[in-house]
Amino acid sequence: MPRLSVIIPVRRARGSLRACLESVLSQSFTDIEVIGVDDAAPDGSGLLLDEFAGRDDRVQAIHLPDGAGPEGCRNAGAERAVGDYLLHLEAHYVLLPDALSAVADRLAEAGEPDLLLYGHHKRPFRGRPRPSRSLELLGGLDDGPLTGPERAGLLDIAPVSWNRAVRRSLHEGEKLGFGPGPHGERMYALQTLAAAESVAVLPVACVEHRQQRGIPGPDEEEPGSAPAGLVEAYTGLMEFLRERPRLEPVRPLLFERAVQELLSGYPAVRRGRRRYVRAVAAFHRAHRPEGFRFPAGARGLRPRLIGGGKYAALGGLDTALAVRRGLRAAPDAVRGQARRSLSKRYYWWQRKRPLDPNLAVYAAYWNRGVSCNPEAVFRKARELAPGVRGVWVVSKNQVDTVPEGIDHVVPGTRRYWSVMARATYFFNNVNFPDHVVKRPGQVHVMTHHGTPLKIMGLDQQDYPAAAQGLNFDRLLKRIDRWDWSVSANPHSTEVWARAYPGAARSLETGYPRDDVLATATGDDVRAAREALGLRPGQRALLYAPTHRDYEAGFTSRLDLERFCAEAGPDTVLMVRAHYFYGDTGLPEHPSVLDVSDHPRIEELCLAADALITDYSSVMFDFAHLDRPIVVHAPDWETYRTVRGVVFDLLSGRPGDTPGPVATSTEELARIFRDGAWDGPESRELLAAFRARFCPYGDGRAAERVVRRVLLGEEV
Known part of the structure; x- marks a missing residue:
């Protein structure tokens, strides 16, 4: 049996999973098993799991049906684990060098505690790693092992699954598990703190929390600020404690934490505030420990009001928050006005008209002419989807290069603004200009124009020479317009997912421009x-x-x-x-x-x-x-x-x-x-x-793109 079981839930992690797995498998401590679990991730992350499992017998790849969710992946991994301790790690994060060695040494030194909490670094989506607040807090705690009420300070450590080693016998004996919803991981972390008879700490950064764009990490300052399902989640936690009488000493600590988080969630409720207040009051009545007292004075006023279901008395707070939201929205309004003022008046008017479902716009290499992947798609669309008219955007000085019979517009002309406003489909091997406003219903396809050997996109931030002239904030806004990202091969799919983080779906078809070479x-x-x-x-x-x-x-x-x-x-x-x-x-x-x-x-x-x-x-x-x-x-x-x-x-x-x-x-x-x-x-x-x-070099790449995007067929 391995000493440590590292469980990695995987979904939409194609661009970061390789780094994650390599950070685990390259550790100096090798007495481990790695269990990767994916739930039919549409980006093909499961293929990477299989690749690593095929070359390292310490790796297991588990494939669950679509819809299992992160909690299903984590629970499935824990059920398969046989190590002495369970360690969870997100697929977007990495273990720092010698982290597992530090964990193993601390476990032995602390006398095999039920739970070990360790530190982490936070790496913003754009920025350098820095110590987390949790790491600072761990440095101020006693080595332990800590028991009972001594754990109050541990509640301020980020309540996540990937900063702790949980003894497997505790996990199985107490039937710990991840619940559904956004608070399932938080409740699991609190369960481990409550159920462990002994807790040790390791004030060393073992994990680098790499924040992903659009995927918020744990907010260590105000945990649990999102209200959805929070009352139900804490109700489940209190029931967990009630079923285990030996955990009564820690119940007041966790109830107090619940009071704080339920109160902090109140301002985020947009609809159904009265219902939320009633639910919080019912939670207080059902689970308030005997002898619990609210803080005195102004500090305890708001907890008493919400705990007593006094919705009307909180109306003043609602008004103040509404004013604050209005002030926060003002900059957005200013920015929106600036964008409208920069847009052509004609373009603005054309965007009020209906989209043309049979109009597609093509461009390549900053409007340098008809070429590359967009041209191959354009010509195949003429064959397979003749009802979709294609118009090329071509710079004025390149108009003479446009082949006869191909419709085109010059940027800045009246027809250009009309086409850009009303077209449904947009194909380009580079980004369209910033002045292009994407309307609901429009579909943008980034075809790219090469397989990456050199660093691209957001990865260029670490290479000043490569980043000259790049505005990464604007790049991110352009990436947000993409609906599809065409990929030539699995390697490109992985790199594009990391270099161009966004919601675009990968279209791993091969490059249309290579069809002519393959045939x-x-x-x-x-x-x-x-x-x-x-x-x-x-x-x-x-x-x-x-x-x-x-x-x-x-x-x-x-x-x-x-x-x-x-x-x-x-x-x-x-x-x-x-x-x-x-x-x-x-x-x-x-x-x-x-x-x-x-x-x-x-x-x-x-x-x-x-x-x-x-x-x-x-x-x-x-x-x-x-x-x-x-x-x-x-x-x-x-x-x-x-x-x-x-x-x-x-x-x-x-x-x-x-x-x-x-x-x-x-x-x-x-x-x-x-x-x-x-x-x-x-x-x-x-x-x-x-x-x-060249795994798709059969001459049908353009056909696959046309069938998927223009005809809506699965390919």
């Missing part, structure tokens, strides 16, 4: 090569380095002329500089073909016999062709330190590295001279890379 024929390849002037038998290499946020202009890390000289006259190097750069300054050389302005990267990929890149996401698209990929990475350490990456591209591990790696022009030339670029080892690495990043 390309020999005729397609010949046409692409002929359009570029490539001769039959001529080796064409596509060199596509990525953008570096910390550089203002294009700098080739590859000595192009030297490489071409060593690669031979039958090799053409097609150089594709990133579109963020202007003049590339490429040398005039018969074997160098500047394709930086070519409108379609897909056609360049079709024409190439192999890809040379550093850290560009084009490698993930090119892999669909099952053609060699060679990494030229002379500045890897600088790039991953300054820009940040999510996995080690140069590790050489199957699935991480797509092919041979060079760090200099000489090494790269040698790889193409000696055949290593397309040798057995290269093929083996490429196969593993494709398996990880």
